[in-house]
Amino acid sequence: MREPISRDARLALDLALTLRHDGNGGVADDLTDPVGLSAWVRAHAGLLPAGARDRAGHPDPVRRADRGDTTAAGAVRPADVGARGAGPTAGTAQLVAVRELRAAVRALFARAVRPGEPSPADAARLMPVSEAVRRLNETAARTPTVPVLDWPENAGPVLRRQPVHGTADLAAALAHAAIAFLASPDRDRLRACHAPRCVRYFLKEHPRQEWCTPSCGNRARVARHHERHRARA
Template identity: 60%
Template sequence: MSDTRLALDLALTVRHDGRGGVADDLGTPEGLTTWVHERPGLLGRVPQADVRAVDAWEADEESLAAVRSLRAAVRALFAHAVRPGEPSPADARDLMPVPEALDRINAAAAVVPTVPRLDWPDEGDPLVSHHPTGAALHQDALPAALARAVIGFLAGPDRASLRACHAPRCVRYFVKAHPRQEWCKPSCGNRARVARHHERHRSSHP
């Protein structure tokens, strides 16, 4: 899974609930466990000898709090990235200050320090992998992996295409796949067009 996809997936655990409100896929440890299990290899992004297989991993209140804290920082930085556009309405009034968000992301990434390792197969190109410099706690692996994905995305070329979807009721961020894309998905475009039609109708028939 790419840094871009993982960073977006974390931000999108806050979503429209289909009834006019906002749902949180990470509202409980069970929700986080399910989310991690749906992303095989996520924990392996920060290699550690004591990290269990992803299908055996279970979240607890501590890991849930760490990931939710990280997500708040991610959404604050996403809101900063889409300027001068408006941020997602889900948290536009309660965004973490950018310096605090940066500190939070960098601190999570630094908990599991790694060094690069170069391998060069007999047939193929050189490969770089990252390995921990010392023992790390199991619960540190997930926030570190997520924080590094966020750093990779925000420092990479995809950040320039990040947008907040402003279709009615949507709270998602997305990366534009083509220059004319306005909405995160077709259903949002349909809702936005219907809303515009009704607004024009009201304006022309007071």
């Protein structure tokens, strides 16, 4: 039976998977520019809080190094339209925040999987765990909250904190999802795929799963077969 994947786990995992194999023996990065981040946000619109989605569509002031001009917040630059779909892109400050958060998440993913088995995409250059935890918590704190009182019938009052309407921060929303996932039992299902040419993390959906996809399993079995034949030769 396949295990379901929660919204928080899906967001955290998909953020980590913006680093992926490029098909030519290297690693591709889907978040190299604000346009790429905007495309990723659009693809995950159903998982992100509305405020985070809305703010990702309003870029911060961006200085164009090639022209020396600055675009006002919320304006649509010609370069931002058409490359990956019409509409304004996320700003560079958002991109930096999300990329820094991704580095922290991947460092903590490397700690969560079995020792010595992080993704080869960045296994040799992971940030220290203490720095990753600090960065994750600091990013999560970027969302302003207000106290809200709940007082159900036949129960005592309960204080909870609710994000201020319309001010949700994209990186903070992703940090909240990562914290919820890493603190949940789903963390024990996290694995790094070590099939040839794969750099993905994945969640085991059934006890016998070893690879992130069937195609990775096929490549791994072929590689093992060739290795056995070489060893016998």
